Amino acid sequence: MKPSILGLSLLALLFATFASHAVPEGDKPTRKDAPAKRDEFLKQHPELRETLEKLKAMSPEERQAWLKEHPEIAAKIEKARAGLKERADNLSPEQKEKLKERGENLSPEQKEKLREKMKERLEKMTPEEKAEFLKKHPELKEKLEGDKK
DSSP states (O other), X not given: OXXXXXXXXXXXXXXXXXXXXXXXXXXXXXXXXXXXXXXXXXXXXXXXXXXXXXXHHSOHHHHHHHHHHOHHHHHHHHHHHHHHHHHXXXXXXXHHHHHHHHHHTOOHHHHHHHHHHHHHHXXXXXXXXXXXXXXXXXXXXXXXXXXXX
8 A cells, every 4th residue: 555545544534533523422432542642643644634734724615626636535534424323323222312411511612513513514415315314303403493593
């Protein structure tokens, strides 16, 4: 594997980590040292840190264009997102309740940031995806209609 491919693969995984939403608690315990290890890894690979910072600074349109130029990374990100979605779909009722409680304990700033991310995600969805999502989450449909008024 070429070093550039390896670097891009690692970049894709890092991007998926930053771009994905909160990971629901599953069977695996949370790694408290993950941010420190990620930071240490990025210190050892400044070119990845630079590329990651560029990606964060891009507008959604620029990011989409960049991903079209790098389909192998886009595929890895999509695979990571699918894995997260599968994990979220397989949560037990207790895990869902615990996740809901965590959401209720957010600060107003965190709640606003989460609301903005959800709006952005919904805007990117196709009408079919949006309808399916709202069917699964009827409580959000009321909130969205309230926001539109």
